[in-house]
Amino acid sequence: MTDATSSVPAEATVLVVGAGPTGLTLACELARKGVPFRLIDAGAGPQIGSRGKGVQPRTLEVFEDLGIVDRVLSHGRMAMPMRSTGLDGTVTLGGAEPESLKNRPDIPYTTSLITPQWRIEETLRSLLAKFGGEVEFGTRLERVEQSDDAVSATIVRAGEQTTIVSRWLVGCDGGRSIVRKQSGFAFEGETREGVRMLVADLAADGVDRGSWHMWRHAEGAASLCPLPSTGLFQYQASIVPGQTAETALENLQAILERRSGRSDIRLHEPEWSTLWRANVRLADRYRAGRVFLAGDAAHVHSPAGGQGMNTGIQDAHNLAWKLAAVADGAPDVLLDSYEAERRPIAAGVLELSNARLKQVLEQKGPSTRRDASTIQLDIGYRSSALVQDDRDDSAELRAGDRAPDATGLTDPNGEHRLFELTRGGRFTLLDFTGSVTVDDAGSELRILRIVEHPARRDEVADAGGHLTQAYRATPHSLVLLRPDGYIALISDVGDARAVTDRLSRFR
Numbered sequence: 001m002t003d004a005t006s007s008v009p010a011e012a013t014v015l016v017v018g019a020g021p022t023g024l025t026l027a028c029e030l031a032r033k034g035v036p037f038r039l040i041d042a043g044a045g046p047q048i049g050s051r052g053k054g055v056q057p058r059t060l061e062v063f064e065d066l067g068i069v070d071r072v073l074s075h076g077r078m079a080m081p082m083r084s085t086g087l088d089g090t091v092t093l094g095g096a097e098p099e100s101l102k103n104r105p106d107i108p109y110t111t112s113l114i115t116p117q118w119r120i121e122e123t124l125r126s127l128l129a130k131f132g133g134e135v136e137f138g139t140r141l142e143r144v145e146q147s148d149d150a151v152s153a154t155i156v157r158a159g160e161q162t163t164i165v166s167r168w169l170v171g172c173d174g175g176r177s178i179v180r181k182q183s184g185f186a187f188e189g190e191t192r193e194g195v196r197m198l199v200a201d202l203a204a205d206g207v208d209r210g211s212w213h214m215w216r217h218a219e220g221a222a223s224l225c226p227l228p229s230t231g232l233f234q235y236q237a238s239i240v241p242g243q244t245a246e247t248a249l250e251n252l253q254a255i256l257e258r259r260s261g262r263s264d265i266r267l268h269e270p271e272w273s274t275l276w277r278a279n280v281r282l283a284d285r286y287r288a289g290r291v292f293l294a295g296d297a298a299h300v301h302s303p304a305g306g307q308g309m310n311t312g313i314q315d316a317h318n319l320a321w322k323l324a325a326v327a328d329g330a331p332d333v334l335l336d337s338y339e340a341e342r343r344p345i346a347a348g349v350l351e352l353s354n355a356r357l358k359q360v361l362e363q364k365g366p367s368t369r370r371d372a373s374t375i376q377l378d379i380g381y382r383s384s385a386l387v388q389d390d391r392d393d394s395a396e397l398r399a400g401d402r403a404p405d406a407t408g409l410t411d412p413n414g415e416h417r418l419f420e421l422t423r424g425g426r427f428t429l430l431d432f433t434g435s436v437t438v439d440d441a442g443s444e445l446r447i448l449r450i451v452e453h454p455a456r457r458d459e460v461a462d463a464g465g466h467l468t469q470a471y472r473a474t475p476h477s478l479v480l481l482r483p484d485g486y487i488a489l490i491s492d493v494g495d496a497r498a499v500t501d502r503l504s505r506f507r
Contacts, residue, residue, distance in 0.1 A: 012038040013327050015153055015166040018173035019135040020047070021117065022295030022312035024124035026170060028066060029320030031131035032425060035327050038164060039128075040139035040155060042173075046125070049272035050116035050201050050227055050234045054306030057109035058376035058402070061485060062317050064108070065423045071123050075229040076115030083211040085260070087218065095212065105466040106404035107377065108419060112306060114212070116201070116227045116234075120309070144169065144182040144291065151290045168323060170292045172316070175279060177297035183288045189281030189300075189350075195357070196239040198247060198255070200273035201232045206265040209233075217259035219243070224256075224265075232271065239275075247273035278302055280354060282346055286339035294319060299346040302357040307349045310376060315342050321425060321483040330507050334386075341381045377402055381486060388502055389490035397472050399490050403481045404471065408464025411454045418467060421448060421460065425483045427506070429499060432468070432477040434459070436496045438503075445503060 014030055016023045019041035027039040055063075055076065063069040082095035101110035125135060142161070143154040151169040155162055171179025180187060207213060209226040220238035227234055237255045239245045253267050283298045295312025319338045326334055352373065381387060382400035389399035397404070406418040422428045427445045429438065434451040449459045450467065462468050471479055473492075480489040480499055489502045 012036055012164060012166040013168070014038075014323055015040070015151065015164055015169045017041075017141050017153075017169065017171050017179050018177075018295070018297070019043075019121075019125075019137070020172060020174065020295065020312070021052075021120050021124065021309050022297075022316050023170075023172035024121060024128060024135075025062070025066075025313045026172060026294065026316035026320050027133055027135075028124055028128050028131060029317065029425065030324065031128060031133045032066075033321070033324040035324045037133070038136060038166070039133065040136045040141065040164075042140040043137055045137050046118065046121060048118060048201075049274070050118070050199075050232075052117040052120075052303070052306070052309035053114055053225065053227065053234055054310075055113040055115060055120065056306060056310045056374060056376045057107065057111065058379060059310040059313050060109040060113060061405075061419065062313060064419055065317075065425060065485060066127060067423065068123050068127050071126075072115065072120065073113065075119045075123070076113040077228045078109075078113050079111040080114045080225070081211040082214065084214040085216065087216050089261075101375075105407040105464070106470040108405050108417065110375075112375065114225065114228060116230065117309060119229060141173070141178050141182075144179060146183075146290050167327070168290045168292065170294055170319065170323075171297040172295050172312070173297055175281075175296045175300040177293065179291065180283060180293055180297050183291045185288060185293060186284040187281045188284055189279070192278035192280070194241050195278035196245060197276045198235070198237045198239060198245065198252065198273070199276055200235040200247060200252060200270040201227065201230075202235055202249075202252070202270040202273075203231055203268040204233050204235075204265055205268075206262075207233075215256075215260040220259070222256050222259040235267070235270075245275050247275065276303070278357065280350060282343070282350060286343050287335065292319060292335075292338065298343075299350065301350045301353040303353075306374060307353055307376070311346060311349050314345075314376070314379070317484045318342055325506050328507070331505070334506065337384060337386050341384050341386075345379055386482075386505070387488060388498060389487075390493055390495070390498075391490055395472065397470075397487075397490070399487045401487050403479075403485050403487050406462070406464075406467035406470045408462070408466050409460045410463050411457055411460045413457065415463075416460070418470075422446070422481060422485075427483060427488070427503065428481040430467070430471065430473075430477075430479040430481065432471075432473045432475060432479070433494050436478060436494060436499075438496055439500050444507075 013035050014037040016027050016039045030037045063072050079097050084092045097111045139157045145152045150165050153164045171177050212225040214223040219240050222237040224233040249269050279300050281300050283293050286293050294315040322334050380401040387399035409416045429447045431449045434449045451459045454461050476494040478491045482488045491498050
């Protein structure tokens, strides 16, 4: 390493550290909004291994907004069937789509998608390249310092030390985050050394790929989940105290045979493996001056319920549009809403994951029943300082809630879903009056006027009535949607000045 440290101009408005799903999502959002950034990662190249494998419906909506959901779906499988063998040998089948979510025009994706995490990262890197961005692999963060005006990050690449000066820095660098440690964030919680699990990606003979196979045993559970778009399975096995935790093939095979009672399944040498420990922690804050945390750098927990990767991606989706707005002149206080909105969500995720982990340990395996508790469609920000509405507190849909989808919308170009018309990361005003005027709306606002007979592209007809029903709208309603797919404002009295005022806070 050279002793000299060079300094470069602050060409990066945002420095993103860590190129996992969270960092990549953030970079893609910044790129499509034209915000200069750099994305660095200490790894020599893309990560291998399934790691997270469940993509929840709310995250699929984020991917639809980014324009990549079709590719993500093509590499996965929705509602993977589950086949669980109990302690007494009884086989239970499950994994079906929850009945309560079927045939819902407001919900386009009703159950989780199984796909390896590296496929998600691959798709996001491809999107980033289309936007002209790239990941700077082999670039290690060594030190972070900040002033009132900028963040100075000392990095090391190919043995050379350089300083990157940026307006903001976002740590998306995982549970062992250097950004978090360097910037003085506390990571509160516990590590439960007695709760461990072997995880590996490997090929297997003698077991079909049509189901997620689980076996319950007195000493713990074992499972083989087929990884769509690959020829591999994800192997998981809990490790009890005193039991060897080696990831060697011989140990994985022995555990599977003992817990499944089958010797006809033959495992192949793992292509990737790890020993997971129950680490449950939450950062004491998400912002320290010009430094932010997102994803596992801010929260880590059990994989039970499939929440981790999804929560990080949604952190990035929340933060990116706010960074872009402030970079373009909006008040800095807008960035404080990131922690105010997202940290309570992570706290709730920790509670849910802990409850699911307890259930897994008590039942010697996960449940095969899918319900709506993990799909993240109920995440919202009703208490956020950014929202406003004139509805009663008892109203079913309020500002801060997730914006529902709707089918059966028609314009001069044909029939659409609402999400098809609102994608792209912009503010959208649903004008149920059909004729409201918003002063100084600006190019960042898209207006969809709900009329009976649309003649222009900004006019749509609610042919099936699904849009009006989903938003509980009247002929006087105005609904402002945020770039991240949440409702910023609802005015059932058609208050256009409230829309103008709300938009001014985001500029």
